[in-house]
Amino acid sequence: MNPPRHTQVAVVGAGPAGLLLALLLRRSGVDCVVLESRDRSYVEQRQRAGILEQSTVDTLRRAGAAARLDREGLPHDGIELRFGVRRHRIDFPALTGGRRVWVYAQTEVVKDLVALQLQEGGPLLFEAPVRAVTGAAADADHCTVHYLHRGQETTLTCDYVVGCDGHHGVVRRAAPQGARSVHERTFPYSWLGILAEAPPCYDELVYAHSERGFALASMRSPAVSRLYLQVPNGTEPDAWPHERIWEELDARFGADRTWRLNRGPITRKSVLPMRSSVTEPMRFGRVLLAGDAAHIVPPTGAKGLNLAASDVTVLARAFVHLYETGSAQLLDSYSDTCLRRVWRAEHFSHFMTTTLHIAPGQSSFDTRLQLSQLDRIATSPHAAAELAENYTGLPTGP
Known part of the structure; x- marks a missing residue:
């Protein structure tokens, strides 16, 4: 099968952020293509976070991607803190009006999302490393993704590119010089x-x-x-x-x-x-960042995968609104909307890390x-x- 030449949204990276975004877009009738530099086996075995927030589970359920999670995931209603010779349990439902978390490894989330993507026919190209992204300027009328497919140089034109390819990914570097600020610890x-x-x-x-x-x-x-x-x-x-x-x-x-x-x-x-990093803004013209491409948190607060899911939930809603109404209002506010939650999660992760570790x-x-x-x-x-x-x-x- 020949690789696609044009799509509405090109998603770079087949981690949980990219795969969930593709699923949400496809279920709403927005055309997208997912490009991943690694092979399927590698992607499905990457060990990362294993704690899912209530909102992440709710999003997966609404998208029809939680059947195995509901069978095999382990719901948790609290955590235990140990310090000195004391043990103290934090009761989540009692303190939050009923919210809880689930233990379900990122590897399993990715396997579920890959299976749905391939089963439903959405283009997902493994071993397709992206070399460059052009068209990030604010006045550009489209973007072009340059990538390898079966050893051949290939291009994909699109309305927008979403970088879900991590902190060291290609898309993050596509921003015009001086257009981004990076805050790190x-x-x-x-x-x-x-x-x-x-x-x-x-x-x-x-x-x-x-x-x-x-x-x-x-x-x-x-x-x-x-x-x-x-x-x-x-x-x-x-x-x-x-x-x-x-x-x-x-x-x-x-x-x-x-x-x-x-x-x-x-x-x-x-x-x-252990490190923290936030890239601002999360949008540069027709290029947008989500998940680890935009922010890194230390794992102490269990926020990494959940922030990625939150990003793409907001972004999918913005793209659907754009293509259904022609209004870019939600897309224009994407970065500000997500960064409010990102900085809250960064603060919480920093608090948990510095409170529990001995420097x-x-x-x-x-x-x-x-x-x-x-x-x-x-x-x-x-x-x-x-x-x-x-x-x-x-x-x-x-």
Whole structure:
């Protein structure tokens, strides 16, 4: 089959942002093509976030992409905070009027969306790396995407291009020189993450503040644990033998020495740097950014995938409004609308990160401030509600 030559919206990147945008557009009658530089196997195995906000689940359900999520996803009604020798549960539904989150890995979201895209005939081209995007100027009447298809230079003309190809993607660099501002912060620690064939011994996520460093107990399924340790930047995964990982996890979670994790074979280890980044604006003429192409958050607040879903929900609504009415009002306000939520999520993720981690050389004064903040959350319904509302997700859109 010959590659398409023209479309209304070209979507670059077949991660959850690009695939969900394509699904929302297709269901509303807007023509689009998705281009992905990697092969299908790689895309479906990229390990990323595993927590879905209520609004993300609602969007997937409305789009007809939540059948397996509803069968296999794990709904969670809270998280547990551990600090000192204390354990405190945050009850999401009680504090937010009924909202909750779901544990459902990004790999599974992507598999579901890829299957729908291919099943319903929407053009999705794997191994089609984009080389350049032209036509980003405000007065351009169309864009052109230059990419490789089966080793041949190919072009795709379109009304708009949406970059869902990540922080280092091609689309982000298509903005005219000086047209964008980038705000960034790098944190002085990383996460060592593992997947283990061990049933979680906890029902909900556990966030632990320890003098030894932060730890997080999550899960992928009732039989697979997903666990994280704060480690120094530059750490190599092989520097942590399996036994050392288990011992350190037990030490950080079990400050009162009464709690131990279930152990099992560790099937994957990786180190994840912690950083924040926001690109403003998220639109440059006919080129728009969504998801990681526009913003990065540290994973402590579980916001990355959910921000991407929020972006494309707003963007799909704007494109549908444009093609149905001829009005660009919603498209013109896309960047401002999304950035309000982005900066709120950045603030929450920064708060969770700096409250729970021990920075190199941190003073006892700063540690006591952290413990005071955690005590405030544990003793004040208002402080607990603020955390719960941000964790389960703020409203999408204006």
